[in-house]
Amino acid sequence: MYQVLARKYRPQSFGELLGQEHVRATLENAIAQNRIAHGYIFAGQRGTGKTTVARILARCLNCVEGPTPNPCGRCSSCLEIAQGNAPDVIEIDAASNRGINEMRELRENVRYRPSRDRYKIFIIDEAHQITNEAFNALLKTLEEPPEWAVFVLCTTEAHKIPATIASRCQQFAFRSVDFGVLVERMAGICRAEGIEADDEALAVLAQAGEGSVRDSLSALDQAIACCGAKLTGPEVRQLLGMYSLETLEKTAAALEGNSPAAMLEIAAELENSGKNLQYYCRELCRYFRNLLVAKIAGTPTRLIAASAAEQERLAGMAARFREEDLTRWLQISLDLYSQLQYSLQPRLHLELGLLRLLHAGRLRPIEEVLGALSGGGDPPGAAPGRGAGHSAGASTPRMAAPAPAKAAPAQTPAAADGPLKQRLAAALEAMNARLSAHAVEESELRESQNSVEFLAPRSSHLALKAPDVAAALEQVLGRKVKVVVTDNGRPAASGGQMDGAPRQDDAAARALEHPAVRRFQELFPQSQVREVRNLRED
Ligand SMILES: Nc1ncnc2c1ncn2[C@@H]1O[C@H](COP(=O)(O)OP(=O)(O)O)[C@@H](O)[C@H]1O
Ligand SMILES: [Mg+2]
Ligand SMILES: [Zn+2]
Structure with a gap:
């Protein structure tokens, strides 16, 4: 068998x-000094x-x-201990024996001397599953243990062990086993079993366990059952639903290239080749995690379960991204992973998640933006795919309009002919003012001999861009203009106001013209001024 x-x-x-050197050293000392x-x-x-060491301890004793x-x-x-049938070593699986009755029985059992050996050793697996009452029963025993009793509570969730119990025990933390050590072990076992496995296959098996020796060994079992006595990297990877760096790098490339199309292509390819989307996402999480660690800790590092060559490659990729972006991507991919576990539409979720990664990469740290707003900061590094909105009437040099519009306004094609509105729309576009020709269409231009009135409905986008419009009109016409924001097409302040009283639209225009407001709008191109209130009138 x-x-x-x-x-x-x-x-x-x-x-x-x-691994577990610290556990080993402490226990060896304690045993040698007979301080059990x-x-x-x-x-x-x-x-x-954990169970392994508990049994070794039992042997030692x-x-x-x-x-x-x-x-x-x-x-x-x-x-007998090796075979699991020693009379004085009692293993209890707390996952299935978690109740008060089992603990009472255990308390009874503890009272009797060992039947043959020096100690009676109780190894309780999954100890965190014991019920509270049962813990209380156990506590009584731990408070006054007979000299021969030794309890070993094994658990993956130490925080669930009540403090009353924990304080009466010596605690040991078992760590996940390093990648390099695991690779070696896999190689040794393959040799002993007459299995031929290439380096990549061993690395994939070691990675698959994520630090758990048992999981890596189970993966090896599976690989042997499936592929026979000869294991290659790609085969084992395929079998375990793992992805090569090359595959994952496609996603990184799409992020770097800011390409939604490439992202959708990745999702399509995965689905068409029948890949498990959830596995892919899991690998993506790990990939972002490794990039982040490579970025923070540098390479080579034992924090990353990968060969030196792979670590180099990760470091190279990590250098192209910012730590904040990598952190966000890790968060998003983790969220996506948990969503995919329950999703009935995994493909759609994956696509959405991949696109989210792209959008998140475009976010700029708020500190950076605020720094720029207060004037001290560097010009905000324009995020990929999104130029900072420019405005012509800018008060600082870097806010100047793009060169063509500014240097030779008269030569822009639209300036030569066409009705005024068209030329205005073209000038606005050249200024990158983000106003559609349609918006201009909604407004009204009244040109008289010595002034131009530009009537924009208050509710429109144009009203908020009054300074841009003024600048553009000046450019097109070559003279000063007055921009008026209106209510329903009528100038807002026309009715019933006393001469000399500050007009609301003036206040609005002045507010929008204010350098601080303009700067804010430039830094947050999508922002809108909803309302301008004149505090002096309130
Ligand atoms: N630190 C280790 N060194 C060598 N082999 C290990 C180690 N940890 C686990 N294993 C392997 O995994 C198997 C299960 O280990 P076990 O001690 O039951 O893990 P735990 O109790 O921590 O879940 C062991 O039989 C052994 O083959
Ligand atoms: Mg165990
Ligand atoms: Zn012996």
């Missing part, structure tokens, strides 16, 4: 254990050696040559 590799290769002594605690908590990610940090491995205690 085939024995799964994780079982077959469970370390039987501290020497075979991967009655309670231990082994906490950490699954598949990192109950070996005929013990207590010793180096159990013989041959005596009946050692052998």
Whole structure:
């Protein structure tokens, strides 16, 4: 019968254990000095050696040559513990025995001396699942343990162990195992099993476990079952639903190129080739995470589960992005991942998520923008695909209109002929004022011998852009103009106001003309002035 590799290769002594050096050193010392605690908590990610170490500890304590940090491995205690049938080593799965009755039974059991060996060792797996009442029962035992009792509580969620229990135990944190160490272990086991695996395949298997030895070994089981005695990187990757850097880099390229079309293409390709979109998203999360870590920590780093060559490549890509963007992308891809788990429309969700990544990359840090607003900052690095709106009447040099419109206004094609409105629309467009020809169409131009009145409905976009319009008109006509904002086509302040009283539209125009307001509008091109209030009149 085939024995799964994780079982077959469970370390039987501290020497075979991967990682967890701190746990090992502390326990070895304690055993050598015969200072055995009655309670231990082994906490950490699954598949990192908690149960394994609990059994090694049991061997150390109950070996005929013990207590010793180096159990013989041959005596009946050692052998039985390895097989899981030693009479004085009791393993309890708290996931299925979590109640008060089980704990009462356990309390009974604790009271009796070991049947043969030195210690009676209770290994409680998934200890966080024990109910509160049951914990209370256990607490009584821990408060006055018989000299022979040793409890080892294994858990992936140490914070769920009540403080009353935890304070009576020695705690050990089990860490996820480093990539390099895992690759080596995979290589060793493949050799022992007569499996030929290339470096890439080993790396993929090590990555697949995300630091859990058991998960990596299960992946290896799966690969052998599926691909036989010869494992190659791409095959194993395909089998495990993992994606190569090249594939993930396509997404990064689309982000760098600011290309929605490329994003949609990626989604289409994934779907057409029958790929699991959720797996892809998971890999994308990991990819952004690795880029971020490469950016922050530099490479090579043990924080990234990848070969040195891959890390180089990640670092190269990370250098092209900002940390804030990478952080946002990681957040968005994580959100997308959890959405995809429940989505009935994964393709649509994926597309939306990918496009969101693009939009998020265009956001500028608010500090940067505000810094620029107060005048001190650098010119805001125009985000890709979105030029800062320019206005001709700008008060600072970098807000000047694009050169052609400014240097040679008379030579713009539209300036030569066509009705005034068309020329105005063209001039506005040249200034990048973001006003449609249609908006200009809505307004009214009254040209008389020595003045031009430009009547814009108050509700229109134009009203808010009065200074731009004035500048554009001046450019087109070559003389000063007056821009009037109207109510329903009629000048707002025409009715019943006393001569000399400040007119509302004047106040609005002046406010919009104010350098601070203009600067704000420029920095936030999509912003709108909804209302101008004259505080002196309030
Ligand atoms: N630190 C480790 N060193 C070597 N092998 C390990 C390690 N951690 C886990 N394994 C492998 O994974 C299997 C399951 O480990 P286990 O100790 O039950 O993990 P946990 O109790 O932390 O979930 C073991 O049989 C062994 O093959
Ligand atoms: Mg376990
Ligand atoms: Zn022994």
